[in-house]
Amino acid sequence: MTFRCWLGCLFLLCTTLVRAEPLSYQRDIQPIFTAKCVACHACYDSPCQLNLGSAEGAARGGHKLPVYNGARAKAQTPTRLFLDAEDEAGWRRKGFHSVLEAQGSQAALMARMLELGRSQPLTPNAKLPADLDIGIGRENSCPLPGEFDDYAQQNAHAGMPFAVTGLSDAEYERLQRWLEQGAPVDYQAPKPPAAEAAQIAEWERLLNAPGPRGTLVGRWLYEHLFIAHLYFEGTGTGGRHFYQLVRSRTPSGEPVDAIATRRPNDDPGTHFHYRLRPIPDVIVHKTHITYPLSPAKLARVKALFFSDDWRVDAVPGYGAGHRANPFRAFQAIPAQARYQFMLDNAEYFVRTFIRGPVCRGQIATDVIRDNFWVLFQDPQYDLYVTDRHFRERTTPLLAMPGQLDEVGDLLGFWQTYRVKRNQYEQLRMQAYAGEPAQWRHLWAGNDNALLTIFRQHDSASVRKGLIGEIPQTLWWMDFPLLERTYYQLVVNFDVFGNVSHQGRRGCIST
Numbered sequence: 001m002t003f004r005c006w007l008g009c010l011f012l013l014c015t016t017l018v019r020a021e022p023l024s025y026q027r028d029i030q031p032i033f034t035a036k037c038v039a040c041h042a043c044y045d046s047p048c049q050l051n052l053g054s055a056e057g058a059a060r061g062g063h064k065l066p067v068y069n070g071a072r073a074k075a076q077t078p079t080r081l082f083l084d085a086e087d088e089a090g091w092r093r094k095g096f097h098s099v100l101e102a103q104g105s106q107a108a109l110m111a112r113m114l115e116l117g118r119s120q121p122l123t124p125n126a127k128l129p130a131d132l133d134i135g136i137g138r139e140n141s142c143p144l145p146g147e148f149d150d151y152a153q154q155n156a157h158a159g160m161p162f163a164v165t166g167l168s169d170a171e172y173e174r175l176q177r178w179l180e181q182g183a184p185v186d187y188q189a190p191k192p193p194a195a196e197a198a199q200i201a202e203w204e205r206l207l208n209a210p211g212p213r214g215t216l217v218g219r220w221l222y223e224h225l226f227i228a229h230l231y232f233e234g235t236g237t238g239g240r241h242f243y244q245l246v247r248s249r250t251p252s253g254e255p256v257d258a259i260a261t262r263r264p265n266d267d268p269g270t271h272f273h274y275r276l277r278p279i280p281d282v283i284v285h286k287t288h289i290t291y292p293l294s295p296a297k298l299a300r301v302k303a304l305f306f307s308d309d310w311r312v313d314a315v316p317g318y319g320a321g322h323r324a325n326p327f328r329a330f331q332a333i334p335a336q337a338r339y340q341f342m343l344d345n346a347e348y349f350v351r352t353f354i355r356g357p358v359c360r361g362q363i364a365t366d367v368i369r370d371n372f373w374v375l376f377q378d379p380q381y382d383l384y385v386t387d388r389h390f391r392e393r394t395t396p397l398l399a400m401p402g403q404l405d406e407v408g409d410l411l412g413f414w415q416t417y418r419v420k421r422n423q424y425e426q427l428r429m430q431a432y433a434g435e436p437a438q439w440r441h442l443w444a445g446n447d448n449a450l451l452t453i454f455r456q457h458d459s460a461s462v463r464k465g466l467i468g469e470i471p472q473t474l475w476w477m478d479f480p481l482l483e484r485t486y487y488q489l490v491v492n493f494d495v496f497g498n499v500s501h502q503g504r505r506g507c508i509s510t
Contacts (some may be wrong), residue, residue, distance in 0.1 A: 023178045025185045032171050034282050036161050044068065044286045044495055046055045047162070048142035049079060050099060054281035055185040057081055060091045061098045062109075064142045076496040082280065083260045097149060100183035103145040110160070111179040116152050117159025117166055132157045140290050142371070160211055190278040192243070195235040200243070200276045202298060204252045207245075207274035217305045220330050220338065222274055223249070223491055226264040227356050228291035229279060230346065241278060242290070248275040256342035265326075265491055267318035289356050291348050300344065304337040325399035326487050327480070335385045339479040342486075343376060346448035349482065350374055353489035354453055372473035373466050376443040376450040383431050383477045390431050395397045395426035400488050424480075466483070 024027065033041075033052040040046065042053040044067040051057030063070075065076065077094065078084050088098075099110040106112070122128065140415045141158075143151035156221055161167065162248045167175070178184075192200060207218040229242040247268050248256040256277040259268045314333045318321045322329040330338065342349050382391045443449050453460055454466040477485070 010416050022181060022184065023174065025058075025178075027186055028174055029058075029178050030055065030282075031333045032167070032175060035169070036164075036167060038282050038284055039476050040162065041288045042282060045136075047140045051081055053284065054081070057281065058100065058183075059185050060085075061096045062142055063094075063096045063099070064144075065095070066140065069181070072498050075494065075498045076261070078262055078496045080260070083258055097144055100179065100185075102179075102182075106145060108179045108183065109143075109145050109148060110150075110183075111176055112148050114167070114172065114175060116156075116174060117161060120156050120159060122157070122165050128155050128163060132163060133449070134163045144188070149164060157413055160455040189282055189485040190241070192236070192241060192278060196241060199232050199235070199293065199295070199298075201252060203293060204273070204275060204294075204368050206298065206301065208252070212315050213306070213310070215315050216312050216330065216332060218274055220326075220333060221301070223264050223326070224341070224349075224486070225291060227352055228290055229283070229489060230276060230291050230293055233292045233294040233297075238474060242283060242288075243277055246275055246277055247272040248277075249273075250275070262494055263323070263492060263497070265318065265323045265329075272288055287356065288353050289348065291345060293396075298389065299499050301341070304335065304341055308334055308337075310334055321399075323492065324401070325395070326483060326491075327395045327398045331391075331395060332360070335391060336379055336477060338483070339379050339382065342442055342482055343379070343445065343448065346374075346376060346482075347462055349486055350451055350453070353485055356490065370471070371452060371454045371468060372471045372475065374475045374477065376449060376482070377476065377478035378441055378443045378445075379440040379479070383428075387431070392425070394424055394427055394480070397421070397427070398484060400484060400492060401497075412433060442476075 029156070037052040041050050041057075043051075046052075048064070049067065050062040051060065060081065063079065067076070067079070069076070069483060079091075079094060079096075083323045085094060086258075092098075098108075100108050102108050102111075102184060123189035141151055141155065166172075203420065207221060209218060225245050230247070231240045231242050246256065246258040247261075249259060249270060249272060251273045252275065256275045258275075258277070259270070259272055261268060267398065287344075379385045384394065385391075399417065399420060401414070401417045446465055450464070450466045452463045454463065454467075475481075
């Protein structure tokens with residue numbers, strides 16, 4: 001046998017061995033999804049709810065129902081990854097279908113979508129085909145395996161990756177080989193470094209402090225940090241690790257068993273503990289609203305909430321009345337402490353209702369005209385903070401709609417809350433009439449005091465400082481306005497809610 005023949009046989013043998021070698025999802029597959037897929041498939045607006053930011057999302061698969069549907073008459077069952085189901089079987093019961101499993105003699109749905117994209121390649125740096133709809137409001141088909149042939153015939157250019165030139169030869173071959181191997185997924189739960197684990201224990205002790213005061217403060221902090229990507233400053237761990245604050249059935253030191261509720265201020269239904277758990281999926285800008293933790297921040301929180309001798313007569317429940325009015329639910333906590341905590345990181349709170357919890361930006365940014373400024377009332381000039389009589393009179397009027405989903409009651413609820421809002425506005429105008437607003441009434445205590453919001457079509461960003469020329473719109477926010485805006489647009493907002501819920505959210509600005 002000639003040397004060339006020997007070399008050819010050796011090449012074939014090596015190729016066979018390489019193809020037979022099991023691929024690692026974390027090492028070989030997730031990096032491809034991260035580079036080529038998560039720009040679209042990593043948030044609530046993921047086409048067909050297919051989230052490719054983690055092994056759990058890929059294994060969950062797709063669903064025909066979209067998350068965003070402001071016209072639905074009935075609230076939709078939440079389908080939040082890592083929260084509303086624990087395993088593939090749980091997601092199948094919720095109507096998700098696999099995109100990784102082969103169906104008899106047919107390849108997996110993902111393999112067929114990749115093959116469709118490969119068979120109809122798009123020309124690099126050229127205009128997209130006229131029949132390819134890439135609009136944000138397009139209706140996704142989400143074919144099941146048995147529907148794929150019809151889908152491919154009607155949507156020749158709608159393979160994966162969608163509307164881009166796609167994968168390299170090596171990436172395509174690797175994905176197809178992984179799918180041929182049965183799409184094995186190796187789940188790797190992230191673990192915090194030792195330096196961060198110690199701080200996690202300190203924060204969990206604070207959040208779960210015993211007694212009525214500790215219970216109430218822990219609840220208020222949770223409702224204000226649940227959406228944050230928390231990270232620890234100055235730990236020297238060589239890179240930031242991000243965490244989410246959840247309510248867990250298990251205490252510190254045990255694996256987190258998160259409790260799923262529609263909203264963070266809903267009744268958890270059982271005894272629970274506040275826990276920090278690592279965020280397991282790929283970090284994407286759409287959902288990345290960061291909040292720093294540190295020993296200094298821990299000391300600051302203790303000083304704000306536990307240095308004064310205030311008391312709690314009774315810990316409030318989770319009924320609709322308390323959910324609708326956080327000023328009533330948390331009235332025992334000094335207003336100065338609550339407002340100052342928000343001012344310390346005002347940029348974070350403004351980002352939460354400018355960017356989150358929605359991922360489809362146009363829903364959140366339609367009311368923004370190019371850009372505007374945000375300023376804050378200094379606590380010493382905020383009558384809700386300084387005047388107990390004013391606070392007691394106005395607290396019952398600060399309730400917000402959106403707790404119930406009865407479509408037929410929408411008009412009645414709107415009228416009820418409008419009356420309360422108008423009464424509050426009248427009391428506020430009368431209380432402040434003696435001293436018109438002045439520049440010295442503005443908070444100037446840190447670099448979060450002056451903010452600028454920019455709209456970029458279907459997204460928005462928050463920047464420190466007053467940038468650009470004087471805008472047409474300006475927010476001057478006192479504590480009631482800041483807290484109400486946060487609760488209405490973040491805590492009480494249900495992305496899976498119905499048209500009645502969506503309509504009531506508008507009452508805050510109507």
